[in-house]
Amino acid sequence: MSLAFEPVELPNGVVLKNRICKAAMEENLADIDHFLAPSHELIELYRAWGKGGSALVLTGHVMIDPRALGSPGALCLCDDLVDSDPAYLDRFRQMIDACKEGGAEIWLQINHPGRQTPKALGQVAKGPSAVAVDIGRLSRVMFDKPVEMTEEDIQVVIRRFARTAALAEELGAGGIEVHAAHGYLLSAFASPIANKRTDRWGGSLENRTRLLFEVVKAIKREVKSPKFGVGVKINSADFQRGGFEEQDALQVIKTLNTLGVDFIEVSGGSYESPAMRGINLSTRSAQREAYFLDFAEKAAALSTVPIMCTGGIVRRETLDQVVASGKTIAGIATAIGIMPDLPNRLERGEDPAPRLKYTTSWVLSGSVLASATTRQVNYSMERIGRGKEPCPGVWPAWALLMDQVAGLGQASKYKKVVVKYLDERDGRAVKRGKKEE
Numbered sequence: 001m002s003l004a005f006e007p008v009e010l011p012n013g014v015v016l017k018n019r020i021c022k023a024a025m026e027e028n029l030a031d032i033d034h035f036l037a038p039s040h041e042l043i044e045l046y047r048a049w050g051k052g053g054s055a056l057v058l059t060g061h062v063m064i065d066p067r068a069l070g071s072p073g074a075l076c077l078c079d080d081l082v083d084s085d086p087a088y089l090d091r092f093r094q095m096i097d098a099c100k101e102g103g104a105e106i107w108l109q110i111n112h113p114g115r116q117t118p119k120a121l122g123q124v125a126k127g128p129s130a131v132a133v134d135i136g137r138l139s140r141v142m143f144d145k146p147v148e149m150t151e152e153d154i155q156v157v158i159r160r161f162a163r164t165a166a167l168a169e170e171l172g173a174g175g176i177e178v179h180a181a182h183g184y185l186l187s188a189f190a191s192p193i194a195n196k197r198t199d200r201w202g203g204s205l206e207n208r209t210r211l212l213f214e215v216v217k218a219i220k221r222e223v224k225s226p227k228f229g230v231g232v233k234i235n236s237a238d239f240q241r242g243g244f245e246e247q248d249a250l251q252v253i254k255t256l257n258t259l260g261v262d263f264i265e266v267s268g269g270s271y272e273s274p275a276m277r278g279i280n281l282s283t284r285s286a287q288r289e290a291y292f293l294d295f296a297e298k299a300a301a302l303s304t305v306p307i308m309c310t311g312g313i314v315r316r317e318t319l320d321q322v323v324a325s326g327k328t329i330a331g332i333a334t335a336i337g338i339m340p341d342l343p344n345r346l347e348r349g350e351d352p353a354p355r356l357k358y359t360t361s362w363v364l365s366g367s368v369l370a371s372a373t374t375r376q377v378n379y380s381m382e383r384i385g386r387g388k389e390p391c392p393g394v395w396p397a398w399a400l401l402m403d404q405v406a407g408l409g410q411a412s413k414y415k416k417v418v419v420k421y422l423d424e425r426d427g428r429a430v431k432r433g434k435k436e437e
C-alpha cells in the first residue's frame with residue numbers, strides 16, 4: 001500500500017497529514033509598492049495551494065536582505081522593512097493565513113542570492129569569492145562579478161537569516177527552510193568552484209559548509225518555540241567538474257542530523273548547471289523520473305531526520321517510489337505549480353500527471369532553457385493568483401520574454417521605492433551617528 005497519504009511526524013513533533021510537500025518556487029509576485037510584501041495575487045495563490053492537499057507548503061525563496069534580491073519581484077522579509085508601511089507585515093500574515101485556512105502547514109523558504117544576484121537590479125553582488133557566474137555568452141549581461149564577502153558581511157548574513165526566521169515565527173508560519181542549494185549564497189560557499197577563500201570560510205569541506213551550520217545554529221537560538229520548524233535544502237551535488245559532490249553532501253547531512261533540523265531536502269545544480277530542472281544530470285540520475293531518488297535513498301540510510309526528495313515527480317507511481325522507504329517525503333514543484341490541487345486529485349485516485357508543454361526547444365538550451373521552463377510555471381502561477389486557469393501550454397520563449405519585460409518594470413520600481421526608502425533610512429541613521437544593520 002502507498003505511504004503517500006499516511007501521516008508522518010517531523011522531529012519537532014509536527015505531524016504532516018501526508019508525505020507531499022509543495023516545493024519552493026519563486027513566484028515573482030511581490031508588491032513593490034508595499035516594499036516587497038506579498039501582492040494580492042500571491043495571497044490568492046497561497047490560498048489555492050493551501051487547499052490543494054499538500055501537507056506542507058514551502059514558499060518561494062523569501063529574501064533576507066532588501067539589497068540582495070534573487071529577482072526583481074522577490075519577497076523580502078527583514079527588520080529593515082518592518083516600519084516601511086503598515087501593510088508590510090500584514091500582507092505576509094495574510095499570505096500565511098490564506099494557506100493555513102486550507103489545512104496546510106506553511107514554512108517560508110529563506111535565502112540570500114549571493115553571486116546569483118541579477119545585474120538588472122543594480123545591486124552589489126556579494127559572494128564567497130570574486131568568481132562570476134558562468135552561463136556562457138549571457139553571463140556578463142545577467143551577472144556582475146561578485147565582491148568577496150568580508151568577515152563582517154558574513155556575520156551580517158548569519159544575523160539576517162536568524163532575524164527573518166524570527167519574523168516568520170511571529171507572523172504565524174510553522175517554520176522556515178534555509179535555502180542552501182542551487183548556487184545561491186550558502187551553496188556557493190559550499191562549492192569549491194565559487195569559493196576560493198583561504199580563511200575559516202573556505203578550503204576544506206568543514207570550512208566551506210561552516211556558514212550553513214552557523215546559520216542553522218543562529219536560527220535555532222533566535223526563534224522562540226522548539227516546535228518552530230527548521231528545514232534545509234541542499235544540493236546532492238553541483239553537477240559540475242570540481243564542484244560540491246555527493247560524498248560532501250552526505251557529510252553535510254550527517255552534521256545537520258546533529259543540529260536539530262526537521263527535514264533535509266535534496267536537489268542539485270545551479271544557474272550554471274541546472275540539474276534541478278532536469279538538465280545536465282548525470283546519466284544515472286537522468287534514468288530516474290525522480291532525479292535525486294538514488295541519492296535520497298543513500299541519504300535516508302544515514303539520517304534520522306526525514307529526507308525530502310525533490311525533482312521530476314509528476315506521476316503517482318513515481319511518488320509512491322519516492323515515499324516507499326518510509327524515510328523520504330516527496331517535494332513537488334512544477335506539477336503543483338501548474339495544478340495546485342494535484343495532491344487532492346492523487347488522493348482521490350486520479351493520476352493527471354500535469355506537465356509543461358514544449359519543454360525542448362531548438363532556440364533555447366542549457367541555463368536559458370531551464371530559466372524559460374521555470375518562467376512557464378510562473379506564467380501559470382500568476383494566472384492562478386488572478387483567479388484564472390493555469391496555462392501549461394505557454395511557449396517557453398514567450399514566458400521568458402514576458403518575464404524579462406515584467407522584470408524591467410519591477411527593477412525600476414524597486415529602485416524608486418525600496419532603494420530610495422533604504423537610502424533615506426540609512427542616511428538618517430548615519431546622521432544620528434548610528435549605523436543600523
Ligand SMILES: Cc1cc2nc3c(=O)[nH]c(=O)nc-3n(C[C@H](O)[C@H](O)[C@H](O)COP(=O)(O)O)c2cc1C
Nearest residue numbers: 023024025026060061276311312332333334374377
Ligand atoms: C517557477 C519555479 C521557481 C523555483 N524557485 C525556487 C525557489 O525559490 N527555491 C528553490 O529552492 N527552488 C526553486 N525552484 C526549484 C524547485 O523547488 C525544484 O527543486 C525543481 O523545480 C525540481 O522539482 P520539479 O521537477 O518538481 O519542478 C523553482 C522551480 C520553479 C519551476
